[in-house]
Amino acid sequence: MTPLSANEPVRRKGFPSRLLRSNELGILLVLLLLILAVGISNPRFWTIASLANFGARAAWFGIIALGVVFLLSMGEIDLSTGSIYGLTINAAAVLMVKASINPWIAAFIGILIGVGLGGLNALLCSILRLPVIIVTLGTLSVFRGLALVLNGGGFLYGLPRQHPYFVVLGSAPLGLPLVIWVFAALTALLSVVYRFTRYGFLVRAIGSNRRAAEMSGIPIGRVRLWTLMLVGGLCGASGMMTLAFFSTADPNLGTAYELLAITAAIIGGTALSGGRGTVLGAMLGSLVIAVISSGIVQFGVSANWSMLVTGAMIIAAVGLDSAVRRRQEQS
Numbered sequence: 036m037t038p039l040s041a042n043e044p045v046r047r048k049g050f051p052s053r054l055l056r057s058n059e060l061g062i063l064l065v066l067l068l069l070i071l072a073v074g075i076s077n078p079r080f081w082t083i084a085s086l087a088n089f090g091a092r093a094a095w096f097g098i099i100a101l102g103v104v105f106l107l108s109m110g111e112i113d114l115s116t117g118s119i120y121g122l123t124i125n126a127a128a129v130l131m132v133k134a135s136i137n138p139w140i141a142a143f144i145g146i147l148i149g150v151g152l153g154g155l156n157a158l159l160c161s162i163l164r165l166p167v168i169i170v171t172l173g174t175l176s177v178f179r180g181l182a183l184v185l186n187g188g189g190f191l192y193g194l195p196r197q198h199p200y201f202v203v204l205g206s207a208p209l210g211l212p213l214v215i216w217v218f219a220a221l222t223a224l225l226s227v228v229y230r231f232t233r234y235g236f237l238v239r240a241i242g243s244n245r246r247a248a249e250m251s252g253i254p255i256g257r258v259r260l261w262t263l264m265l266v267g268g269l270c271g272a273s274g275m276m277t278l279a280f281f282s283t284a285d286p287n288l289g290t291a292y293e294l295l296a297i298t299a300a301i302i303g304g305t306a307l308s309g310g311r312g313t314v315l316g317a318m319l320g321s322l323v324i325a326v327i328s329s330g331i332v333q334f335g336v337s338a339n340w341s342m343l344v345t346g347a348m349i350i351a352a353v354g355l356d357s358a359v360r361r362r363q364e365q366s
Contacts, residue, residue, distance in 0.1 A: 062303055062319045069323060073330040080333055083210040089329040090211060090322070091280065094218035096292045097321030098273040100299040101225050102266035104317045105235075106167070107300055109262060110242045110309030115156060115171040116270050117292035118178035121285075123149045123274035125182045125191065128284035132193045138200035142278070146271035152178060153267020157260040167263070175293070182286040191284040204279030214276040218318065221269070226314040238262060242309025291342075299324055 074081045099116050106113055127145030130136040136144075152174075159170045194201070206213050229235040237258050241248045249255055278284060301307055302323060303316025331340055 059304060059313055059316045059319065062316055062323065066319055066323050066326065069326045069330065073326060073333055077333045080329070085329070087207065087211050087215070089325040090215045090218075092328065093321040093325035094212075094214045095273055095277050096295040096324075097218055097299060097318055098214075098221060098269050098276075099266070099292060100296040100303075100317040100321050101221055101314055102262075102269040103296045103300045104225075104303075104305045104312040104314050105229065105238050105262045106266055107297070107305045107307060108229075108238050108242045108309055108312040109259065110245060111167040111259065111262075112297065113156065113167055113171045113263065113266055114293050115152070115174040115178055116266060116296055117289040117294075118175050118182070119149050119152045119267055119270040119289075120274045120277075120292055121287070121289035122152070122178045122182040122185075123271040124278050124288055125185045125284045125286055127275060127278055128191045128194060129185050131195065132191060138195060138198045142200060142204075142275040145275050145278075146268055149267040149269070149271025149274065150264045151267070153263040153265070153270075154260060156267070157256075157263040160259065160263075161256050167259070179286070186284060186286055188286060194278075194282050194284075196282045201279050201282055204276055205282065212280060214273075214280060217272075217276060221272075222314055222318045229312065229314050234258070234261065239310055239312070242306075242311075244310075295321075295324060 070080075079085060099120060103113065103116065123145040126148050127138075127141045130141035130144060131138050134141075156167065156171055156174055159165075159174070160167055163170065204213055208216060229238070237248075237253055240251075240253060241255055241258060245255065274289075277288065299320035300312070300317040301320070303313055303318070303320035305312035305317060327344055331344065
């Protein structure tokens with residue numbers, strides 16, 4: 036290979052090349068192949084209405100997955116995200132219906148509740164000196180129980196559907212629900228935060244080598260607090276978009292979303308062991324899960340199989356992550 040001369044400019048990879056790294060390109064190809072396969076068997080899948088349906092389904096847990104990328108990159112796992120999501124929905128709905136609070140204000144409070152619950156998880160981790168996964172194993176049930184208590188264990192109706200909050204956030208610009216556009220915007224924003232900010236660097240540094248990060252003076256507890264609050268806030272934001280879309284509240288909303296969010300992040304290329312992640316990959320992973328779930332329905336298979344498929348995907352994703360890590364250690 037001919038060496039570069041001193042005057043020859045060094046060619047740098049462009050932004051598209053940096054954006055679509057190998058993991059992201061691979062999951063993008065998988066997504067396109069799945070859409071093609073399902074669409075060939077059932078052309079109705081390619082209609083705007085069908086694409087909007089699976090896109091919105093992906094966005095609800097995919098927005099949570101964007102935050103999970105940061106947490107997994109630290110080497111931590113939050114099992115309470117689905118419960119936080121459901122609790123914020125029911126808390127905001129109760130404020131709107133029973134306290135007659137303006138929906139915009141109630142939604143803002145709902146997001147703040149999500150941030151606060153994430154902060155509570157971090158506080159408990161610091162006080163009890165336990166990993167996030169252990170603490171959130173308990174708060175998963177606590178938060179879900181609070182949602183049941185808040186609305187009496189059933190559907191909550193009577194929301195002011197004509198209010199601009201429901202009209203605007205429940206709209207569908209260009210035929211796609213607004214939540215999909217919000218999902219895309221958050222993906223772009225958090226990709227920049229993850230790759231190009233000091234906070235993103237600290238997250239990756241902690242996950243790469245926690246001991247070295249601690250000896251370097253990185254405030255691990257503070258970064259964990261910020262990250263859990265970010266995840267909680269994204270749970271709340273997704274919850275408020277869901278509330279506007281369905282115009283009703285159910286305490287069971289968000290059940291198993293914590294598993295879907297973790298699976299989406301890992302499928303997208305985020306390492307379960309920490310230190311490496313991709314926000315764009317988490318978005319693509321969410322879409323892959325949604326396409327598979329929609330494909331099961333399109334093929335006339337019982338929706339009950341979707342849980343089995345999700346479990347199989349979790350095992351496959353974790354196995355792939357383990358294989359990649361072993362290869363990196365051997366190289």
